[in-house]
Amino acid sequence: MGKQYEIPVGAQHIALLEPLHFKFTTENEKIINTDANVYYVHRGIELACCSKFKFRQVSFVVGRVCGLCSISHTTAYSQVAEKLLKIEIPRRAKYLRMLIIELDRIHSHLLCLSHVAENSGFEALFMKTMQYREFSMELLEAVCGNRIQYDFSIVGGVSRDLKPQVADSIISRLKTFMPQLDELMDIYKHNWTLSLKNKGVGAITKQQAMELNLVGPFARAAGLAVDVRNETEDLLPWKEVGFEMVTETAGDVYSRNMIRLRELYVSIRIVNNIINGLPEGDLITETKAFPEGEATVRLEAPRGELFYYAKGNKTQVLERLKIKAPTFSNVAGMVKGFEGNEYGSAPAIIASYDPCLSCTAR
């Protein structure tokens, strides 16, 4: 047995995208044990949502929980509030929500892929992926009026309509993106240099994924078929717009990349289907009711299952709001995934988990 060293990484570190702390115990450059600490950016949003803000304003507050999956948070909150108000939203609003969630997924997955490339030491691919990602940001800006904070879902429906010329530009931009995505797929799949850092690294088995309750692309890469879009039909009709489950078996960084790339194809198909079959109708269901009772909602954010719980007491201000972000579910799996890997692979593994700490700590 060699000498053991403890190496702290974070909360601020060049390889980290978010404030997250890992303490690796290494022996001969191999990681044998890991400690994780994730609560560095706690902002007290849950308490603010239950004290300072009225329930209609909360959908804008929870949008600020996370920059990358802003729309997932606002939609999940809007859905939970609609359950408390006992209203059904128009079909067009449901479709528009799905459209933005999928466009958001495209940009989030491309961001994660680019960071995996960067942390694996492939800077050129990072820039290429970021270059190709720009179209999705511009489309989101064209639909929602803002690049990051969409403020698109509001309690009762959506805030803006999809203009015909914007819909046309989405279709045409996706068409130009398809060959670019094929090119990215080719590089991530066949590049030998990248495979050295990605194949067989940070592997999680299906059994472990099941035991550790992993969610999102992290679990699907290990072969565990969990996707909220596959399980719920009542709030957003995912299967109607052509959702299809994507799974891999290896559970390593490479298969996580593959999951994300293959999900992009699914997302593009969903976006095309939504725009081609967008139903006519209102955007919002107006009501003067106050939230009452308890409700929970699950929604598939880019990183996995997002869970919202809310309790209302017939006043303007909610009694309790609880947010469980996908990264929180994956922390146990993250710690497990490092075991037996080289310390030098740690940055790529961290990036492949796609951690979102501001969601987790709120």
Add this chain to the structure above:
Amino acid sequence: MKTFFKALGNLVKKPVTTKYPFEPTFKPDDYRGLIGFEESLCIWCRRCEAVCPPGAIVFSQDMEGKQTYHYNRAVCIYCGECVRACPKEGALFQTAEPAPCALKEENINNAWNKLYPEAIESRELYAAEKKRKAAEKAAADKAAAAAKKESEDNSGATA
């Protein structure tokens, strides 16, 4: 290997980025920009103030009851909730103009933090004054009615 040659080819390509401060970047037609206010159309219902999530709109009121609209672009999140809540078409509207940067001379945060409670207080003062005046008027009316009644009684007695 293919990637390597592509990377070499990229050396002679034009950059994909735009020279931002010198060239305009992409901006959609209905960009969520500054909130505009048309005073002549406003019906002073203060609904925009009630719905604004960050509290970027506040109305102050002077002693004559005239209200003034105050808006802070540095606090605003440009969600457009005030425009949706406005019952009068055109009184509040969202422009496509991005907010200019706040300068130090503007003292935008401290001035707003001072103005906000003052505006709320000015309305409370006006409401209290109105209440006091109403009470005074009611008392005066009551006194007048009593005096009238008394004079009527007196005239009845003399008759």
